[in-house]
Amino acid sequence: MQRRGLARTIAVVSALGLTGVLGGCGAGKGSSDVTLRLVAADYGTGGADSSEKYWAALTERYETEHPGVKIDVSVHSWNDVDREVKKMVDAGDPPDMAQIGAYADYAAQGLLHKADDVLSIPVQADFVSQLANAGQVNGVQYGMPFAASTRVLFYNKTLFEKAGLTPPKTWDDLAANAAALKAEGVKYPYALPLGPEEAQAETMQWLLSGNGGYVDSLGSYGFDSAENTATVTWLKDELVGKGLTGPVAPGKLDRAEAFAAFADGDVGMLNGHPSLIETAGKKGVEFGTVPTPGIDGESRATLGVADWMMAFNKNGHDDEIGEFLDFVYSEKNVLDFSRNHNLLPVTTSASRTMDGAEQDKDLKPFLGELATSELYPVGNTSWAAVNVAVKQQIGKAVAPGGSPKGVLGGLQATATRAESSH
Incomplete structure (x- = not known):
């Protein structure tokens, strides 16, 4: 050069x-x-x-x-x-x-x-x-x-102390904490924003915590992998299906609304990035942060x-x-x-x-x-189209009657078409 x-x-x-x-x-x-x-x-x-x-x-x-x-x-x-x-x-x-x-x-x-x-x-x-x-x-x-920015799990210290809880390290811990928070009347035990504003972030965070992700080690899309299907199925059955994600359907809940609810003291736990520190602090919310819980321990990677x-x-x-x-x-x-x-x-x-x-x-x-973070596959020229599809579709996977396998399969088909068109 x-x-x-x-x-x-x-x-x-x-x-x-x-x-x-x-x-x-x-x-x-x-x-x-x-x-x-x-x-x-x-x-x-x-x-x-x-x-x-x-x-x-x-x-x-x-x-x-x-x-x-x-x-x-x-x-x-x-x-x-x-x-x-x-x-x-x-x-x-x-x-x-x-x-x-x-x-x-x-x-x-x-x-x-x-x-x-x-x-x-x-x-x-x-x-x-x-x-x-x-x-x-x-x-x-x-x-x-x-x-x-990266993501960590935020939790409301006041709500946790009232319910006698400790921060979660695994999915099972998170689900148990959410159930206890629900019993205490917390509006959003775990806020799961899969609405169209930034669903791609929450989705990838969860897929990484289940040892999956958007792409495999070679950079090829793998939406419908066994790991990803298991993760979304767990979300649907263990959190959404048990009423632990609050009154707004995840597919209708945007990230900004979830952050605002956390700052108002209405959320027990959610994945957040650094801007939430100031937002919550201004409202006087006492909060803590821990690494993202994974399927059997701390998540191997977080979203960057x-x-x-x-x-x-x-x-x-x-x-x-x-x-x-x-x-x-x-x-x-x-x-x-x-x-x-x-x-x-x-x-x-x-x-x-x-x-x-x-x-x-x-x-x-x-x-x-x-x-140790993993970023969106932004080097793929297909990512823009795939990103839009995730925002539009992923909330349907956890809705009542939704099919995690079907939605992920549809996203994989979209990704394959987008790849072939570039």
Whole structure:
């Protein structure tokens, strides 16, 4: 791979906060009067914590150090951002960079820079390996992880103490605890959000805990495996069928509603990601977290989720894009973004710092899960279609009269068709 000489070295040193070593550094090679366009997602819950503030501060610092380069950032809600980028790409006018939920389709169309064509070697090597691997299509990294989270089991300490319970380690423990919570009048003993908002997350978490998952060790879809069928059947019979998942049918319960119910003190247990810490804390809920229970002990893996940065190649500017992204992925900036939004760092250096920082103690349970997490098969160009099918269908598998085997078989057929069409 061709490297960029002194200008690139200066950019790397600048990204690491060591500009004084080389003296004054200006813009890199070919970076005179260049405007880079970045489309990014908003991780905030309102104006006060909008991601616009993060990007405004970051780009102001960057432009001061690189007077020949302007960074034009537009921030959109998660409801809109993927669609906005697609609209730009379809119009033949892609941004230079996009920070969104999926990259594989654009990579498959040959629209993206390879990560090692834009990032310096130290920066690319700093990505958490689980996340870097998930950013690959056919063994080549195009997706650069930008934000990450994992899932753990949250439980309401007050409700548990009242019922004389200890946190569950196995499925049987979880079911027994849910039954005891139901007897105490808890509205949602275990909240099982399989509604269309984020059913793919809850589903994968459970499949992993039953020693299954969406794909096998070779990356092929295996929805209808014996392990997955057993897991969904257990959910239907032992939790949903026994009235332990609350008054709303799992297929109608969205993740946001389940989180809100937990923050209101109406949920005994649920799988949650780091944002629930702040949501529940603001409402004064006393909660604890434990690793996800598995079929016969702690789950062998937990769900990891990442969002992605990608660099489009149509406009060139690979030097300028690379220098800017090296700055974005500096330890300080990664930590600032992660702390602003209760997310996990995507780099090893920032993860190490967070692990040792008292201010980040609430995130440590999630950080500890990242190394053994499994991510959605985002490197498969078929994943977008499969993801939609999971959201639409999986709730039917646990409904009265539903067929776990039938629904999983249908999802497998959908996945096979989606694979063959790409």
